[in-house]
Amino acid sequence: MNMKSVTRSRPGRLIAAVVLTVTVATPLVVTNAASAAATLTVSQALAAQDGRTATVTGWVVGQPTATNTVLTSGYTADTAIAIADQAGETSTARMLYVQVTAAWRSGFGLLSNPSLRGRQVTATGTLTAYFSHGGLKDPTAMSLGGGTTPTPTPTPTGTASPTAYYAAATGKTGPALRTALHAIIRTQTTLTYDQVWEALKDTDQDPANPANVILLYSGRSQSKATNGGGVDDWNREHVWAKSHGDFGTATGPGTDVHHLRPEDVSVNSARGNKDFDTGGSAVAQAPGCYTDADSFEPRDAVKGDVARMILYMAIRYEGDDGWPDLEPNDSVANGGAPRLGRLTRLLAWHAQDPPDAFEQRRNQRIYERWQGNRNPFVDHPEWARAIWG
Template sequence: MNMKSVTRSRPGRLITAFVLAVTVTTPVAVASQASAATTLTVAQALAAQDGRTATVTGYVIGQPTASTTVITSNYTADTAIAIADTAAETSTTRMLYLQVTTAYRADFGLLTNPTLRGRQVTATGTLTAYFSHGGLKTPTAMSLGGGTSPSPTPTAPSTSGPYDSTYYATAVGKTGTALRSSLHAIIRTQTKLSYDQVWEALKDTDQDPANANNVILLYTGRSQSKTLNGGGVDDWNREHVWAKSHGDFGTTTGPGTDVHHLRPEDVSVNSLRGNKDFDAGGSAVAEAPGCYTDADSFEPRNAVKGDVARMIMYMAVRYEGEDGWPDLEMNDSVTNGTAPYLGRLSVLLSWNRLDPPDAFEQRRNQRIYERWQGNRNPFVDHPEWAAAIWG
């Protein structure tokens, strides 16, 4: 009946109905486009917690776990992120908590994607409380970057690494003692492991990229089963690259368990290296091709010379005589004995230049930061900082 009635309507009535339809619907479409085109800053989104749908852009700070707590490492889930108008923000009162629903967790969850920290994110969703804090829930769109940034992207020098706008913000641009002091203040904030936990950490940090069941031994370069660890012949154990007798810190929590300088190594090669300083030359080490040793020094294979140097540099900056631990320093000697010194500085600086960080070392640094200690080795991120401090 309705179709017949419409068919019998006069042309004029049909035209009038069409015009009315256009008149009614056109403003709605325009309003929708205008809403979508408006991107709020985090500050604006925090001031508009009224259930409206909005698009917000900000920089990822970390994972919110409570109304006033945002963690920036050792993430526990992919379900939420906190964003702010600047990448260096530290106050949760200026952060917006974003719910990350199932559809977006693979790309925007921090447990799965820890390198998102400091990146710019744009999200569309409902502005409403989340974790009893200003938030955006039930996102319908999430993307990296996009739109007009609420504040300029932090600018770093050409030698900058991925964490300069956040982790290294107070160190960038400095040299000498000022740089060293800033780096110490940054990296001394860490989770401290027990000596037993080091076993599990090394199975993760030194995993063979080609075989997830194995670790790569530092000096020999051998890929060996993670389960063949201990004190037996041809087992791997925990090598202190900064020999623990240099400062007499042993295996106590702190320098004795810091995974940034602990590496898997063949038991006998570890024993052969002992507490020797590092230098070039000596007799070839049969079980570790490319390594050499003499009475007072040890030379690692070429592929890890820079790794060794940067681990020693980390220890010298991280441990400055606080908390009852020794003040570790590099020097140009190879007769340091039990003093809190390790050499040879000039050779280590050379190794740092000749063997820059590779993918394995960079992954290791990232793994320690994400999963174990929450701090980084700055000389892996910025090998040029070695010369800036030690000349």
């Protein structure tokens, strides 16, 4: 009897011990998992700008437009919001700049949703500099007040332009079309000149090698890391020469990536601030390009690209927002005037070399990730003749 009693009691104690062990251990596992998935505050996100993916919750305080500038009214675009740990925050140093890509703009852009200011938003994305400021880019999820994440709207791709984007221009021609397009594309996020480096590494990425960019005039694929001012580096070419209107590299036309492209330093120098036309001597390191004393001819594969960038600049900068009124003309002796030629040649190139997949992707990338505006002549080539026909 005693032996049986001892035999039965030992397993019971062992079972109780196992149950006790499981009961104690389980909460530790749950606590660790919850901690790993915790949502960051804005201050925590600002201290963790190392490229990690994170979820951040904060209060919408405005629209960032530059490193130390956040609009709290009169919003100009749907492409970015600033969030903070306090709804009434006024110091940009305590704000996180959140990129709002095309998929999220209808619900989280301040131009379309001005009442969003003062509301709590949760966003998941990459913690990295934006506007040369602590930021969160390429959001994969956004929600109000930490609630359920909505499904993103598919981004328009390919040759078709967003119907809603150009709605105000539909059916117009001549001066009326020009006025409508200017009103549409002038709503944009402006970049600093330093931000242009990162933008070009994205917009001009080599489709066959994501570590490289394609140089505009040379057509060469070159490492993104070789940007700078050295002999073999690539730099930022202003297709609308910045001296034609004297806008330099200041935020605005001087940093508009719709006309800034990567180019070999020496080829960029050969082009200088010349107008565009045909003829001249061959340009070293840029097969198919020619130049003479007053003009530059790009290679055939990008003649249309050059033309459409010039036409974009003419419509975007009409002289009503503090910048020069840029306009193409038929001269190749424009000097410092806000004019660039030769218009008849540019229109011929536009027809000869229609938008290809690279140019269409570039236009889309600028719209989605950088400026929030488009080049209408990439989306609607027929509008060039409708305005300058």
